[in-house]
Amino acid sequence: MGFEFTMDSFNKVLEDISKNFIFYAPRRIPGKGAFSDTDVVVYQEVEGFGQIELDEKSRFSPKEVINPITQTLFYFNENGYTEPETNNKGIIIFCRPCDANSFKRLDEIFLNNGPFKDSYYESLRRKVKIFVIECVQGFENCFCVSMGTNRFDDYDAFIRVAEDRITCDVKDNLLPAFVKHGISAEMRPDFISENAVKVAIPDQVNKTIFTHEMWREYSERCIACGRCTVVCPTCTCFTMQDIFYEDNHKCGERRRVWASCMIDGFTEVAGGHDFRPDKGMRMRFKAMHKIYDFRKRFGYNMCVGCGRCDDVCPEYISFSNCINKVSALSREVNG
Numbered sequence: 001m002g003f004e005f006t007m008d009s010f011n012k013v014l015e016d017i018s019k020n021f022i023f024y025a026p027r028r029i030p031g032k033g034a035f036s037d038t039d040v041v042v043y044q045e046v047e048g049f050g051q052i053e054l055d056e057k058s059r060f061s062p063k064e065v066i067n068p069i070t071q072t073l074f075y076f077n078e079n080g081y082t083e084p085e086t087n088n089k090g091i092i093i094f095c096r097p098c099d100a101n102s103f104k105r106l107d108e109i110f111l112n113n114g115p116f117k118d119s120y121y122e123s124l125r126r127k128v129k130i131f132v133i134e135c136v137q138g139f140e141n142c143f144c145v146s147m148g149t150n151r152f153d154d155y156d157a158f159i160r161v162a163e164d165r166i167t168c169d170v171k172d173n174l175l176p177a178f179v180k181h182g183i184s185a186e187m188r189p190d191f192i193s194e195n196a197v198k199v200a201i202p203d204q205v206n207k208t209i210f211t212h213e214m215w216r217e218y219s220e221r222c223i224a225c226g227r228c229t230v231v232c233p234t235c236t237c238f239t240m241q242d243i244f245y246e247d248n249h250k251c252g253e254r255r256r257v258w259a260s261c262m263i264d265g266f267t268e269v270a271g272g273h274d275f276r277p278d279k280g281m282r283m284r285f286k287a288m289h290k291i292y293d294f295r296k297r298f299g300y301n302m303c304v305g306c307g308r309c310d311d312v313c314p315e316y317i318s319f320s321n322c323i324n325k326v327s328a329l330s331r332e333v334n335g
């Protein structure tokens with residue numbers, strides 16, 4: 001159902017809904033960018049629509065709302081353990097179609113990739129409603145159209161912002177708040193149909209790609225900082241930490257903390273052996289996971305083409321170029 005709002009009337013909708021929901025959206029944090037006097041756009045809690053950054057791609061993705069950077073799984077002492085209390089409120093995430101599509105990828109990894117569902121992820125995920133912000137222009141380095149993630153139809157609300165008006169298509173049981181404050185309006189969602197960056201995904205990946213010398217370039221250029229994986233909406237690797245409290249060593253907590261396949265030590269095992277010591281091997285692992293291994297298992301590509309990895313790499317390594325190289329080599333080898 002379609003509605004139109006002024007900024008004020010839309011904020012009244014949010015005010016009504018906020019009794020039962022927390023809102024997360026891209027938000028500009030002044031002065032907290034990588035360089036002095038620069039800002040950063042991150043996913044954070046917002047209270048009103050005016051706090052949402054609409055003009056710039058967020059540096060970090062919304063994945064951290066349901067897959068926190070650091071998450072305490074339980075507290076323990078010598079007698080047992082307790083899980084942290086959770087907030088009963090639902091979660092509304094305002095995001096672009098590519099990021100909305102990334103949640104399906106996270107679901108595959110945390111819920112459908114083994115005999116057990118990840119209950120910590122599931123307890124946050126089931127509270128989520130997705131409000132898609134229309135994206136018809138895209139941003140630098142985006143290649144969502146090539147990845148087929150420029151569209152997202154399974155939204156709870158779809159939002160278009162034009163000058164001082166907001167129009168929405170709402171599918172959800174939050175409808176009463178929209179009916180109360182909005183006026184009925186025609187609304188047909190629109191999606192970006194072309195990006196400046198285009199990527200060709202190889203249909204058939206020849207096995208020789210895995211040992212090809214193309215990966216050597218990354219051994220020389222990559223500095224293993226892990227930025228590309230931290231900003232990626234579909235990267236899910238984590239490590240575990242048991243923290244023992246200083247004042248009572250029998251008490252503590254178990255946390256899971258984001259990790260990265262691109263950094264030193266990630267594949268090191270007991271005895272000191274490292275399965276992927278070389279940075280080119282790590283790039284190969286990451287790239288082929290995004291456009292090959294995941295697809296073999298779940299039937300579609302993991303990468304959603306948000307371009308954040310290209311945005312943040314301090315060595316100007318382009319993931320979209322890397323995919324195109326794999327495709328060109330595959331075509332060459334397959335004939």
Ligand code: SF4
Pocket residue numbers: 228231232233234235290302303304305306307308309310319
């Ligand atoms: S690999 Fe790069 S472009 Fe693809 S989803 Fe991750 S950050 Fe976005």
Ligand code: SF4
Pocket residue numbers: 221222223224225226227228229262312313314315316317
């Ligand atoms: S951001 Fe660039 S330099 Fe850092 S790990 Fe990723 S590819 Fe390597």
